[in-house]
Amino acid sequence: MDAPPKMRRRPNKGMYVLPSLFTTANMALGFYAILECIHATTAEYVHLDDAAVAIGFAILFDGLDGRIARMTNTTSDFGRELDSLADAITFGVAPALLAWTWGFYLMPPMMLSDWHNNWHIKLTQLGAIASFLFLIAGASRLARFNITVNPQPSNPGRPGKKYFVGMPIPAGAGVIAAVVHFAAGEPLVSWYTALTWLAMVTMVGYLMVSTWRFYSFKDIDFRTRRPFRLIVFLALLFASIALFSRQVLFAVALLYMVSGVFWRLQWIFRRRSDPPPPPYKEASQTS
Numbered sequence: 001m002d003a004p005p006k007m008r009r010r011p012n013k014g015m016y017v018l019p020s021l022f023t024t025a026n027m028a029l030g031f032y033a034i035l036e037c038i039h040a041t042t043a044e045y046v047h048l049d050d051a052a053v054a055i056g057f058a059i060l061f062d063g064l065d066g067r068i069a070r071m072t073n074t075t076s077d078f079g080r081e082l083d084s085l086a087d088a089i090t091f092g093v094a095p096a097l098l099a100w101t102w103g104f105y106l107m108p109p110m111m112l113s114d115w116h117n118n119w120h121i122k123l124t125q126l127g128a129i130a131s132f133l134f135l136i137a138g139a140s141r142l143a144r145f146n147i148t149v150n151p152q153p154s155n156p157g158r159p160g161k162k163y164f165v166g167m168p169i170p171a172g173a174g175v176i177a178a179v180v181h182f183a184a185g186e187p188l189v190s191w192y193t194a195l196t197w198l199a200m201v202t203m204v205g206y207l208m209v210s211t212w213r214f215y216s217f218k219d220i221d222f223r224t225r226r227p228f229r230l231i232v233f234l235a236l237l238f239a240s241i242a243l244f245s246r247q248v249l250f251a252v253a254l255l256y257m258v259s260g261v262f263w264r265l266q267w268i269f270r271r272r273s274d275p276p277p278p279p280y281k282e283a284s285q286t287s
Contacts, residue, residue: 019074022065023083029058030090037097040106042187048102049185051094055177056249058090059170084142091173092138099176100131103197106187123194130201134176137205138169144209153213155267163213171214171256172204178253182246207260214260 036051065083069075104127109120144166145151151165179200188194240248 018072019065019069019079020082022061022068023079023086026058026061026065026083026090027086029054029061030086030094033058033090033094034097037094037101040101040185042106042108045102045106045185045187047185048098048106048180048187051098052177052181052185055090055094055098055173056181059174062087062090062170080146084146087142087169088139091169092135092142095173095176096131096135096138098180099134099197099201100127101187102180102183102185103127103188103194103201107191107194108187108189119191123191123198127194127198127201130198130205134172134201134205134208137208138172141166141169141172141208154211155213155264157213157263162216162218164216166210166212167204167207167214167257167260168216169208171253172208174249175204175253175257176201178249182250184246204257207257210260212260212264214256 033051033054036047036054040047040051062083065079069079104124107120107124109117145168148165153163153165157163179197188197237248
């Protein structure tokens with residue numbers, strides 16, 4: 001007789017706490033980043049760099065809590081809700097405040113004329129609006145992710161590959177943090193760079209609520225044997241981040257953001273170059 005199938009062991013109740021600990025660490029880093037933004041001044045702008053680094057570590061913890069929950073079979077509705085609330089704080093409120101403080105609030109005033117002073121005030125107000133748009137876009141991205149069962153991007157990619165619909169909010173926060181970290185937290189000093197930053201913050205917010213595809217990396221399974229080339233690549237990546245964190249993280253964040261735009265444009269040009277065939281019509285018979 002065949003042996004009865006083995007029952008899947010139910011995980012220990014204490015194991016359910018493990019993913020929540022990473023989520024709590026994610027939230028704590030977001031709160032720390034907010035405090036650092038509040039303490040930043042034009043003389044002590046290093047607080048902004050510390051806030052950017054905190055958001056970067058929060059992205060790491062956010063990626064680990066979900067994987068640990070799936071690997072230990074401890075996923076729960078409570079964990080998903082807690083993770084969503086933590087993301088709203090760490091990757092919504094914290095980077096929005098960081099973007100406004102670094103790019104607009106701490107920018108030195110233009111002591112040239114009343115017109116320049118008024119322009120500086122208007123630019124600060126526009127920056128606050130763009131930062132709020134980033135926040136509401138991130139919150140909308142989280143809400144859509146929570147209620148959508150099987151989201152499909154408007155520009156589908158290769159079959160078998162897993163994609164996000166719209167840029168995920170940790171990646172959007174990562175772009176903000178990477179740019180600030182690249183500048184070592186030193187605030188912007190000119191109005192034209194502030195305008196560029198205004199457009200970039202708005203663009204990141206739009207990418208989060210778009211239906212464009214972004215690679216999710218979810219098809220990478222660390223429980224199976226991986227090729228040696230992947231191990232070498234990850235080792236080189238972590239070593240590069242440890243030695244040149246500002247340049248490497250800046251490049252990685254921008255490349256990921258541009259990848260979604262590139263795939264979207266590629267899909268548009270492919271549709272224009274390969275139009276669908278016209279509907280088939282039977283030839284009319286003459287009498």
